[in-house]
Every structure is written in structure tokens, then in C-alpha cells.
Amino acid sequence: MTYGDRQSDGITARQAEIVAIVAEQGYTTLESLASRFSVSMQSVRRDIIQLDQMRLLQRFHGGAGPSDNTVRLGYQEKRSRSAEAKTRIASKAAEFVPDGATLFLDSGTTIEALAQQLRGRRTGLRIFTTCLATAMVVAGEPDIELHVIGGTSRGADGSLAGAGTVATLSTIRFDFAFIGFSGFDDDGAVMDYDLEKIAVKQAAMRRTNNAILLGDQSKYERHAIAQIAPPRAFAKLVSDAAPPDRLVEMFSASGLEIVIA
The missing domain is CATH 1.10.10.10 (Winged helix-like DNA-binding domain superfamily/Winged helix DNA-binding domain)
Structure with missing residues (x-):
């Protein structure tokens, strides 16, 4: 043919x-x-x-x-895809969280895995999220004060975004913001697809000194639509394998710490 x-x-x-x-x-x-x-x-x-x-x-x-349909179908598969790697990443990321911390948890299946790791392991946590799927993981947990920031649903996981979402995030101070992403640009900048979700990520990052990226090794060779921020805007990248040399050089020059789970 x-x-x-x-x-x-x-x-x-x-x-x-x-x-x-x-x-x-x-x-x-x-x-x-x-x-x-x-x-x-x-x-x-x-x-x-x-x-x-x-x-x-x-x-x-x-x-x-x-397409939107592809994204929705893909989300149903993501929870099982690379599940072991995501659990390792989440477990390592949870080690950075002390009792009593105030956290922003972004959308994404690796972030959901982190939420699962925080259940019953820390006391006095205050978790703010714009993702309904993430919220459901910790809902009802007695040692977690959960805040779901409202907005317009943007995906199959119930990610919430919009001007009101960004405005609310801009009033809160976070000890840590755990950020999901889809890939890297040629200059090492972190990328994602949805511009409104990117605005939410950026708003949370502006309200913390500890923005932490969570993502498995499949993200290293992928591009997306738009940049979230350059590597220097993040404190750590937690993944299941080391990045390729070209990214390691960029991350090192930017002061981004690479943590391998």
C-alpha cells in the first residue's frame, strides 16, 4: 500500500x-x-x-x-501504565514532605500516586488541589485537611482551571507544589498541552519556593504544546531513571536537582 x-x-x-x-x-x-x-x-x-x-x-x-477523545481514553490507561515506576516516584517524593506541611497537588496519575503515598503517613497536612481525581484519593483522611479549588473541568480526571482558579491560588502560600508535566522543549523547558492547566501550574509555582516535578522517564523525549517554565523554576525533578545527557547538562546548569526513585 x-x-x-x-x-x-x-x-x-x-x-x-x-x-x-x-x-x-x-x-x-x-x-x-x-x-x-x-x-x-x-x-x-x-x-x-x-x-x-x-x-x-x-x-x-x-x-x-x-484529540480530546484520545486524551480521555489515554487517561483510563495511564493509571495502570508504568504503575510500579509511578509508585516509586511517589514514594520518593513523599519523603520530602514533613508533618504539618501545606501542599499543592497538581493533576496527573503520578500526582495521584503521591496522594496515595501521603495517606496515613503524615499528620497535619493541608492539601490544596485543582484535580478531582487527586482529591478523591485523600478525601476523608483524618490527618489531612483537604481543599479543592474550584474551576471549569478540563479533562477526564476532573482537572479544574480558569481565571477564578488562578486567582484563588494566588492568595495561598505553599511549602511544596508538586507539578505534573508532559515533556521537555529543546532548551530544557518543561512543557504541557493545555494552556489553562499551565496557567494553574504557574500560579501555584509562584506561591512556593519548592516546586517539584514528578514524571517517569517516558517524558524525557517528548514535546508538548507550550512551556510551563524553565528548569531553574523548579527545585527538584523526581523520576524513575536518569535523563539523557543533553537534559542533564541543562538541568545542572539551571540548578535543578535530579532525584532518581
């Missing part, structure tokens, strides 16, 4: 491969796709427009990423 042939589901072989690339990488650019298939950027742009209309991916300026 050539790239111009139609498959039974109504897309070409090239379009099917584009969908597979987005599913694997999370985000890809028009330029990289044009180079991969040795076609013009206009050709891959037309492919992406059609795939976006079919809701097989989402069109962004300069590229494509997962």
Missing part, C-alpha cells in the same frame, strides 16, 4: 501513521512530518485538517496533538 491509498476506515496510510506518531509522541510539528514523509508542509497540513475533522487528533498551530 502506498501513502496515497485509502484504508478501510477512510484515511490514507500516511494519515494512519500520523495518528500513530501523535499517539506515541503526544505532539508533532508540520515540519517534522513533512520531512518524515518527504512531502510538502501543505500536504501534511491537509492531512491534519482532515484528521482533526474526524476527531482522530487535534490540530494546533504548526502541528498536531491528541
Whole structure:
């Protein structure tokens, strides 16, 4: 089959491969796709427009990423994917939390794993979160004072965002903010997909001196849509494996401590 042939589901072989690339990488650019298939950027742009209309991916300026449906389906799988690694990361991150600390817990399955690790292991914690799934992990825990900051739901995990969410976060001081993310930019900056969720992360980070990244090694070679912040904005990165050398150099120069669980 050539790239111009139609498959039974109504897309070409090239379009099917584009969908597979987005599913694997999370985000890809028009330029990289044009180079991969040795076609013009206009050709891959037309492919992406059609795939976006079919809701097989989402069109962004300069590229494509997962569609809302893809993200929701992916979330149902994420809790079991790399579960052991996420538990190790969460357990190591929990070691940094003393009794009586005030925490911001972001959205994401690794953050949920951290919430699980904090149950029954610390006393007097005050946890603020913008994620309903994270909140449900610690809801009813007698030694945790839970605060769910309201907003508009932005994902399958019940992530909450919006101007009101950011405004509320801006009034609270956190001892630690545990931040989820989706990848790294070429300059080492931390990246994610949803601009409103990024605004929430940034608001929490402005209210702490200890912003800590949690993410497994699959994030090292991924890009996303937009930057959250440069490495120097974070105190630690907790992961299950060391980053590639290029990232290690950038992180070291920025003062970001790498913690391997």
C-alpha cells in the first residue's frame, strides 16, 4: 500500500501513521512530518485538517496533538501504565514532605500516586488541589485537611482551571507544589498541552519556593504544546531513571536537582 491509498476506515496510510506518531509522541510539528514523509508542509497540513475533522487528533498551530477523545481514553490507561515506576516516584517524593506541611497537588496519575503515598503517613497536612481525581484519593483522611479549588473541568480526571482558579491560588502560600508535566522543549523547558492547566501550574509555582516535578522517564523525549517554565523554576525533578545527557547538562546548569526513585 502506498501513502496515497485509502484504508478501510477512510484515511490514507500516511494519515494512519500520523495518528500513530501523535499517539506515541503526544505532539508533532508540520515540519517534522513533512520531512518524515518527504512531502510538502501543505500536504501534511491537509492531512491534519482532515484528521482533526474526524476527531482522530487535534490540530494546533504548526502541528498536531491528541484529540480530546484520545486524551480521555489515554487517561483510563495511564493509571495502570508504568504503575510500579509511578509508585516509586511517589514514594520518593513523599519523603520530602514533613508533618504539618501545606501542599499543592497538581493533576496527573503520578500526582495521584503521591496522594496515595501521603495517606496515613503524615499528620497535619493541608492539601490544596485543582484535580478531582487527586482529591478523591485523600478525601476523608483524618490527618489531612483537604481543599479543592474550584474551576471549569478540563479533562477526564476532573482537572479544574480558569481565571477564578488562578486567582484563588494566588492568595495561598505553599511549602511544596508538586507539578505534573508532559515533556521537555529543546532548551530544557518543561512543557504541557493545555494552556489553562499551565496557567494553574504557574500560579501555584509562584506561591512556593519548592516546586517539584514528578514524571517517569517516558517524558524525557517528548514535546508538548507550550512551556510551563524553565528548569531553574523548579527545585527538584523526581523520576524513575536518569535523563539523557543533553537534559542533564541543562538541568545542572539551571540548578535543578535530579532525584532518581
